[in-house]
Amino acid sequence: MGLARRAPEWVCLISNCRLELYPGGGMGSSEKIKGSKETPDEDQPSRSGVRLVSLVGFGAVLALMGIIGAESVRVLHSIESENVEVTRDYLSRHHALDRVRSSLYLSGTLVRDYLLDPDQGRARSRLAELQEVRAQTNAALDEYRGDGLSEDVPQLATLRAELAEYWKTISPSFDWDAGQRRSLSYRFLEQLVLPRRDAMLRLADRVDGMNEAVLKAGGLRSAEIYRSFRSRIVAILTITLGLGIGVAGLSIMQILRLERDARLRYQETVRARSELENLSAKLVDAQEEERRTISRELHDEVGQSLSALLVDLGNVVATVPEENVPARRLLDTVKKLAEQSLQSVRNRALLLRPSMLDDFGLVPALRWQTREASRRTGTIIELAAEETADELPDDYKTCVYRVVQEALNNVSKHSNAQSVQIVVRQEKNRLLLSIQDDGKGFDALHTRGLGLVGMEERVRHLGGVFVIQSKPGQGTHLRVDLPLRGESSGLYG
Amino acid sequence: MGDGMASIRILLADDHTVMRAGLRLLLERQPDFEVVAEAEDGRRGVELADVHAPDVVVMDIAMPRLNGIEATRQIAIRHPQTAVVILSMHVDESYVMRALKAGARAYLLKDSAEVDLIGAVRAVALGKSFFSPAVSKLLAEDYVRQLERKGEVDSYELLTAREREILQLLAEGQSNKDVANLLNLSLYTVETHRSHILQKLGLHTIPDLILYAVRKRIIR
Numbered sequence: 001m002g003l004a005r006r007a008p009e010w011v012c013l014i015s016n017c018r019l020e021l022y023p024g025g026g027m028g029s030s031e032k033i034k035g036s037k038e039t040p041d042e043d044q045p046s047r048s049g050v051r052l053v054s055l056v057g058f059g060a061v062l063a064l065m066g067i068i069g070a071e072s073v074r075v076l077h078s079i080e081s082e083n084v085e086v087t088r089d090y091l092s093r094h095h096a097l098d099r100v101r102s103s104l105y106l107s108g109t110l111v112r113d114y115l116l117d118p119d120q121g122r123a124r125s126r127l128a129e130l131q132e133v134r135a136q137t138n139a140a141l142d143e144y145r146g147d148g149l150s151e152d153v154p155q156l157a158t159l160r161a162e163l164a165e166y167w168k169t170i171s172p173s174f175d176w177d178a179g180q181r182r183s184l185s186y187r188f189l190e191q192l193v194l195p196r197r198d199a200m201l202r203l204a205d206r207v208d209g210m211n212e213a214v215l216k217a218g219g220l221r222s223a224e225i226y227r228s229f230r231s232r233i234v235a236i237l238t239i240t241l242g243l244g245i246g247v248a249g250l251s252i253m254q255i256l257r258l259e260r261d262a263r264l265r266y267q268e269t270v271r272a273r274s275e276l277e278n279l280s281a282k283l284v285d286a287q288e289e290e291r292r293t294i295s296r297e298l299h300d301e302v303g304q305s306l307s308a309l310l311v312d313l314g315n316v317v318a319t320v321p322e323e324n325v326p327a328r329r330l331l332d333t334v335k336k337l338a339e340q341s342l343q344s345v346r347n348r349a350l351l352l353r354p355s356m357l358d359d360f361g362l363v364p365a366l367r368w369q370t371r372e373a374s375r376r377t378g379t380i381i382e383l384a385a386e387e388t389a390d391e392l393p394d395d396y397k398t399c400v401y402r403v404v405q406e407a408l409n410n411v412s413k414h415s416n417a418q419s420v421q422i423v424v425r426q427e428k429n430r431l432l433l434s435i436q437d438d439g440k441g442f443d444a445l446h447t448r449g450l451g452l453v454g455m456e457e458r459v460r461h462l463g464g465v466f467v468i469q470s471k472p473g474q475g476t477h478l479r480v481d482l483p484l485r486g487e488s489s490g491l492y493g
Numbered sequence: 494m495g496d497g498m499a500s501i502r503i504l505l506a507d508d509h510t511v512m513r514a515g516l517r518l519l520l521e522r523q524p525d526f527e528v529v530a531e532a533e534d535g536r537r538g539v540e541l542a543d544v545h546a547p548d549v550v551v552m553d554i555a556m557p558r559l560n561g562i563e564a565t566r567q568i569a570i571r572h573p574q575t576a577v578v579i580l581s582m583h584v585d586e587s588y589v590m591r592a593l594k595a596g597a598r599a600y601l602l603k604d605s606a607e608v609d610l611i612g613a614v615r616a617v618a619l620g621k622s623f624f625s626p627a628v629s630k631l632l633a634e635d636y637v638r639q640l641e642r643k644g645e646v647d648s649y650e651l652l653t654a655r656e657r658e659i660l661q662l663l664a665e666g667q668s669n670k671d672v673a674n675l676l677n678l679s680l681y682t683v684e685t686h687r688s689h690i691l692q693k694l695g696l697h698t699i700p701d702l703i704l705y706a707v708r709k710r711i712i713r
Binding site: 299300303304305307308310311312313314315318339342343346354355356359360364367368371374375 | 509511512514515516518519522555582583584585586587588591603604606607608634635638
């Protein structure tokens with residue numbers, strides 16, 4: 001009645017629990033998050049926001065580090081090439097000036113040789129050399145000019161003008177004859193040529209000094225580039241560090257939240273599991289109650305009616321004369337049918353739940369069960385249950401009875417056992433059951449049929465321990481240790 | 494038929510009205526049977542047994558208020574001369590044993606009541622026991638199977654011829670005194686034999702002994 005109506009609700013509750021137990025699966029997980037108060041609805045979008053922010057943050061940190069690297073390479077390269085260029089410029093200008101200077105010395109010497117040489121022919125050749133030196137000097141100056149540095153242009157122009165003046169001063173002497181050279185040359189050299197030449201050499205030195213200044217300036221420029229690079233790097237590093245700290249903080253927060261979520265989910269799973277166990281225990285109880293009711297009704301109602309029917313049939317037969325063969329035959333058929341029905345009702349009722357369990361208790365029911373199994377299968381089944389009270393709490397009786405029933409079922413179905421030993425012993429505060437067979441056994445570590453799971457569940461629900469030991473070829477030993485409620489609370493309470 | 498033959502006075506106890514009517518009809522077809530009262534539960538059965546002191550009570554097991562086995566126990570104590578025939582739906586020996594311990598003399602399955610009830614009532618009225626053939630067959634088969642499986646020696650072999658004789662008489666429901674008279678022995682000798690029998694067979698009470706006799710097919 002009420003039981004039958006409640007059962008479908010339990011089934012659907014259990015299926016809900018299963019959904020909660022496996023949050024990986026589709027709708028179940030989203031329902032579960034909505035249902036739980038610690039993980040509110042708006043959590044989902046904010047979590048994806050956090051994910052986006054931390055992704056962007058990590059990306060930015062990596063990008064900044066890349067920028068720092070690239071910038072360093074670029075700046076170091078530009079400093080290096082700047083240095084090389086400045087040095088090369090300096091050296092080329094320095095060389096040009098050197099050549100100018102040496103030409104000037106040479107020109108002084110040549111002028112002197114020319115003036116002092118009495119031989120007209122040799123003087124001519126000196127003059128030709130002098131002209132050549134002049135061209136070289138101009139070329140060197142031009143070369144220097146080619147680098148085009150504005151800073152030393154005034155000095156350079158002065159040098160150039162002085163040089164022109166120098167040549168202009170010297171050139172009248174080129175037309176001199178030997179007599180003129182002899183009489184004029186000393187004064188000419190002393191008063192005009194050498195002072196001018198020395199002045200020009202000093203000028204060239206000044207230009208060289210300028211050159212060095214330019215070199216120094218080049219060094220300073222490199223230092224400037226480096227300084228600006230350094231401050232840029234410091235700025236970028238500061239940003240990177242800040243961003244890194246931010247991203248790390250965010251990640252830690254995220255991890256902590258995930259940990260908390262995982263803990264909540266675990267607790268939820270544990271709770272769901274215990275609910276599931278309770279529900280399945282209730283289901284088992286309900287099933288047992290229904291079996292009891294149906295068994296009793298079959299036995300007491302249907303069975304009694306069939307018995308009455310049989311008696312009355314006998315009475316009817318007595319009133320039918322023996323000569324009425326067809327009627328007698330018909331009545332005989334009906335009687336056989338009623339007998340068969342009664343037999344089948346009785347067997348059905350016993351299979352559902354043997355009446356001895358409720359009428360006399362556990363041990364008579366177990367005796368019946370072992371006799372039946374022995375009769376059915378031909379296995380020798382010994383039951384030792386001398387020290388067990390018949391009056392045990394109903395759930396204990398039922399639990400032990402059903403475990404034995406299932407075990408004997410397994411023995412007859414799978415084990416090929418020759419004999420089975422069943423021992424039930426009641427101690428001060430516990431009830432022990434042991435079922436041992438000499439059958440072919442099985443791999444108890446890896447095989448768990450539904451029957452075993454059901455037995456274990458019944459035992460666990462009463463706070464008991466269920467142990468099954470079996471190996472292929474070595475039989476099976478099943479042990480149950482049930483704490484007894486009344487006594488244990490008396491002992492410890 | 495009142496031709497001097499004492500009729501057997503019967504009390505019917507069954508909660509099922511149709512069943513009671515059927516049983517009454519069945520029993521009363523015997524000219525020497527008389528159904529003196531009907532009870533619809535165990536308690537009423539005990540009361541009516543007090544009122545009528547019947548020779549035989551035909552008792553259902555499953556009854557409201559007081560079940561048949563308890564009612565049997567009370568009637569057996571109050572009226573040792575009244576024999577109880579148990580009518581039961583159960584074949585199992587736990588029911589047979591309890592019925593015998595409560596003091597019943599016969600154990601009938603309802604399936605075969607129509608066939609066996611008359612014989613059972615006559616048997617218990619004579620002080621004998623009676624079991625439905627289906628029940629005694631089952632008990633005997635279980636016993637034999639158990640002996641075969643265990644490979645034990647049947648303790649019946651340990652009994653002397655005289656002891657076997659006495660065992661059968663006791664199992665059939667005779668008292669020590671009846672046996673002494675029947676075999677021309679002293680009551681003391683019969684009692685000594687009886688305790689030897691129980692000891693050799695590992696039994697404790699007369700119901701144990703009756704059940705043993707049924708299993709051994711000494712009585713049927």
